[in-house]
Amino acid sequence: MAKNGRGGRGGRIATAERAAAAPAEAPPLAGEGVWQRRHLLDLDDFSAPEIELVLNTTDVMKEVLAREVPRVPTLRGTTVVTLFYEASTRTRASFELAGKVLGADVINVSSSGSSVEKGESLIDSVRTIKAIGADALVLRHGASGAPYLAAREAGCAVVNAGDGWHAHPTQALLDAYTIHSRLGGVRGRKVVIVGDIAHSRVARSNLWALTALGAEVTVCGPPTLLPVGLDGRDRDGADEWELPPVRVQHNLDRAIEGADVVMALRLQRERQEAALIPSLREYSRLYQVNAERMARARPDAVVLHPGPVNEGIEISAELAHGARSLIEEQVANGVAVRMAVLYLLLRGRAPA
Amino acid sequence: MSRLLIRNGRMLDPGRGVDLVGDVLIVEGRVAAIGPGLEAEGADVLDASGLIVCPGFVDLHCHLRDPGFEYKETIATGTRAAARGGFTTVCCMPNTQPAIDTRATVEYVLRTAAAEGTVRVLPIGCVSRDRAGRELAELAELADAGCVAFSDDGAPVADGALMRRALEYARIAGLAVIDHCEDPAIASGGVMHEGWVATRLGLRGQPPAAEESFVARDIALAAQLGAPVHIAHVSTRRAIELTREAKARGVPVTAEVTPHHLTLTHHAVAFPDGGEGLCYDTNAKVNPPLRTRDDVAACVEALRDGVIDAVATDHAPHADYEKAREFDEAAFGISGLETAFGLAMTLVEAGALDLATLIERLTAGPVRALGLERSVAGLGSLAEGAPGDVVLLDPAAEWTVEPERFASKGKNTPLAGRTLRGRVAATVVGGRVVWRGE
Numbered sequence: 056m057a058k059n060g061r062g063g064r065g066g067r068i069a070t071a072e073r074a075a076a077a078p079a080e081a082p083p084l085a086g087e088g089v090w091q092r093r094h095l096l097d098l099d100d101f102s103a104p105e106i107e108l109v110l111n112t113t114d115v116m117k118e119v120l121a122r123e124v125p126r127v128p129t130l131r132g133t134t135v136v137t138l139f140y141e142a143s144t145r146t147r148a149s150f151e152l153a154g155k156v157l158g159a160d161v162i163n164v165s166s167s168g169s170s171v172e173k174g175e176s177l178i179d180s181v182r183t184i185k186a187i188g189a190d191a192l193v194l195r196h197g198a199s200g201a202p203y204l205a206a207r208e209a210g211c212a213v214v215n216a217g218d219g220w221h222a223h224p225t226q227a228l229l230d231a232y233t234i235h236s237r238l239g240g241v242r243g244r245k246v247v248i249v250g251d252i253a254h255s256r257v258a259r260s261n262l263w264a265l266t267a268l269g270a271e272v273t274v275c276g277p278p279t280l281l282p283v284g285l286d287g288r289d290r291d292g293a294d295e296w297e298l299p300p301v302r303v304q305h306n307l308d309r310a311i312e313g314a315d316v317v318m319a320l321r322l323q324r325e326r327q328e329a330a331l332i333p334s335l336r337e338y339s340r341l342y343q344v345n346a347e348r349m350a351r352a353r354p355d356a357v358v359l360h361p362g363p364v365n366e367g368i369e370i371s372a373e374l375a376h377g378a379r380s381l382i383e384e385q386v387a388n389g390v391a392v393r394m395a396v397l398y399l400l401l402r403g404r405a406p407a
Numbered sequence: 408m409s410r411l412l413i414r415n416g417r418m419l420d421p422g423r424g425v426d427l428v429g430d431v432l433i434v435e436g437r438v439a440a441i442g443p444g445l446e447a448e449g450a451d452v453l454d455a456s457g458l459i460v461c462p463g464f465v466d467l468h469c470h471l472r473d474p475g476f477e478y479k480e481t482i483a484t485g486t487r488a489a490a491r492g493g494f495t496t497v498c499c500m501p502n503t504q505p506a507i508d509t510r511a512t513v514e515y516v517l518r519t520a521a522a523e524g525t526v527r528v529l530p531i532g533c534v535s536r537d538r539a540g541r542e543l544a545e546l547a548e549l550a551d552a553g554c555v556a557f558s559d560d561g562a563p564v565a566d567g568a569l570m571r572r573a574l575e576y577a578r579i580a581g582l583a584v585i586d587h588c589e590d591p592a593i594a595s596g597g598v599m600h601e602g603w604v605a606t607r608l609g610l611r612g613q614p615p616a617a618e619e620s621f622v623a624r625d626i627a628l629a630a631q632l633g634a635p636v637h638i639a640h641v642s643t644r645r646a647i648e649l650t651r652e653a654k655a656r657g658v659p660v661t662a663e664v665t666p667h668h669l670t671l672t673h674h675a676v677a678f679p680d681g682g683e684g685l686c687y688d689t690n691a692k693v694n695p696p697l698r699t700r701d702d703v704a705a706c707v708e709a710l711r712d713g714v715i716d717a718v719a720t721d722h723a724p725h726a727d728y729e730k731a732r733e734f735d736e737a738a739f740g741i742s743g744l745e746t747a748f749g750l751a752m753t754l755v756e757a758g759a760l761d762l763a764t765l766i767e768r769l770t771a772g773p774v775r776a777l778g779l780e781r782s783v784a785g786l787g788s789l790a791e792g793a794p795g796d797v798v799l800l801d802p803a804a805e806w807t808v809e810p811e812r813f814a815s816k817g818k819n820t821p822l823a824g825r826t827l828r829g830r831v832a833a834t835v836v837g838g839r840v841v842w843r844g845e
Binding site: 096097099100176177178196198199200201203204218219220221222256259282283284285297298 | 601602603605606607608609610611612684685686687728731732733734735736
């Protein structure tokens with residue numbers, strides 16, 4: 056994995072070192088040496104300055120999107136391939152538009168109707184895309200770690216557009232951007248992530264990004280939907296333990312007390328069949344984010360959801376469409392964040 | 408008359424308390440004498456100066472993949488790998504295609520091993536017909552054909568009633584049932600140890616309780632029936648505690664541990680040695696999974712004090728393409744025959760285990776666990792009349808693991824590039840030198 060362009064394995068340590076090395080004042084912009092990454096595979100070792108660089112670049116991209124003709128030639132002559140092994144509307148459309156706004160050629164490949172259906176392995180599909188001469192590969196895959204495998208073979212920038220339960224870095228970046236732009240910052244903000252954390256790549260990436268940016272994060276859900284070890288209980292001892300520092304709470308009313316941000320996660324209906332929850336009814340009674348519960352949060356608290364929403368299950372319809380909801384803003388910001396990511400990966404690296 | 412004199416080594420036969428410098432004379436494939444200054448005119452001579460000379464290693468658990476999966480391994484390549492690893496006897500698991508559940512398949516394995524094999528092969532027969540976990544295989548016939556134990560390894564005997572009947576019925580043959588302890592319901596498709604590393608990687612975890620509950624079940628059955636059960640590749644502290652307690656009560660239970668469960672943790676899946684950044688190392692995907700440091704410590708401790716009877720490789724070779732893929736989809740297993748001694752020696756290096764104990768757990772220990780001396784008299788010792796199976800070891804020699812140079816077809820190891828101390832200098836089977844290190 057040497058070509059990963061990533062730091063050491065100790066996420067927190069690497070973060071501290073990078074933070075110390077970065078200039079203290081204005082967050083640096085592209086080309087000033089902070090962006091050294093060849094791929095965007097996950098956020099677990101991203102430093103605050105690196106994330107801030109993405110957020111600042113997103114501001115510039117928002118400005119481009121606000122133009123009368125939102126087209127710039129920045130990535131003209133480059134080819135972006137999206138390879139999606141799972142269904143997706145917003146992520147895929149968002150990457151495609153991001154590439155096109157920046158002038159890249161975008162080719163969409165999905166597993167159905169391609170050689171994947173004929174049994175081609177991931178590694179062979181990636182080699183094919185490499186042979187075509189892509190500059191960036193945007194990959195969505197059901198198996199955790201698939202983008203790491205792709206990055207070893209692709210010979211181009213790989214962007215993880217969601218892998219299994221593991222990571223969805225651009226979603227977490229757009230969530231951080233949305234929080235940052237609405238609340239004026241992330242540091243010190245109390246963020247509660249509610250629901251099926253165990254099976255959520257969105258939650259995992261958010262835990263890394265938000266804690267790196269200095270948020271106080273609480274995860275809340277039934278014990279059956281929380282991943283092992285987050286509460287620090289592990290037979291390995293603390294010295295080897297490398298997960299983001301978060302609080303774990305099973306009672307939503309308590310968790311939501313004084314929150315600035317509440318993020319509800321999608322609940323997959325199959326969790327009931329796997330006996331992870333007794334029923335959707337009981338789940339929504341205990342964990343639905345609704346107006347009544349939001350009354351315990353801060354008066355200006357906002358609500359996020361990565362979509363697609365099950366209205367009436369993890370979030371009430373009223374709240375999802377109400378004034379506190381940033382759900383549509385998240386989608387809109389998604390394009391700008393993905394423009395920033397493609398730009399940084401393809402144009403942002405300082406010469407070695 | 409074929410004669411081989413292994414001269415001037417430090418002879419270590421811990422099973423019989425032998426530790427002396429001298430010679431071993433093998434005549435007509437059997438140990439004729441050991442002692443200092445043996446003379447044997449006209450004998451071939453193997454100089455063992457500066458080397459350890461001990462009984463050839465006995466592996467209770469390997470997958471030779473033949474018949475059916477010859478693209479992964481054959482009896483020829485697997486036994487060559489064994490010889491390089493110092494193993495002169497290997498017990499091969501029956502998860503082949505067809506499975507080893509009939510006399511014909513046992514005979515195929517024995518015939519092929521005799522014709523193409525480099526070391527002794529003792530087949531393990533299935534517990535259930537076609538390893539399907541429903542009806543018993545013809546255990547008495549399998550024993551008669553040459554099987555030394557029964558197992559559905561690769562899978563547990565999930566049905567407790569079948570396990571009970573297997574233990575009971577196997578007494579006709581006087582053989583043990585070896586169980587891969589994993590409650591499939593609790594394991595629920597986990598691909599690595601359930602712990603913080605799995606959480607970090609977003610992979611489905613396999614909780615230790617999946618193994619421990621089946622160890623408890625098997626011990627309860629063995630205790631009730633007085634029938635011997637052997638726990639394959641034990642990997643958790645609690646499973647070891649259960650075994651310890653059962654042994655103390657006199658329950659006929661024995662256990663083995665692999666070199667990788669003695670040395671590696673779940674850390675190896677995400678952060679391979681010297682690697683940069685996060686990884687999903689499918690070469691560290693193995694079942695049972697690599698567990699925590701505490702579990703590793705418990706395995707070492709139990710090996711030292713004899714609660715674990717044997718080091719067994721669980722050699723599980725696979726083709727490259729079965730590993731070079733998504734972690735969820737990759738095959739479980741490590742190609743372990745050729746690295747077993749070097750890897751286990753890291754424990755001796757670290758002072759966690761003495762060399763004599765390690766050798767015992769590779770020789771007399773496994774033979775005692777399954778009663779293999781009933782199949783091959785004197786196996787695992789240098790007693791007079793024992794098979795002339797000897798391994799010469801250079802415990803200080805350093806070497807680098809280069810999977811492309813393995814004799815095994817399976818290059819799947821998480822140890823590639825790692826430097827190990829402790830090398831197999833030569834392997835002798837039945838008085839014939841079958842391997843000499845470069």
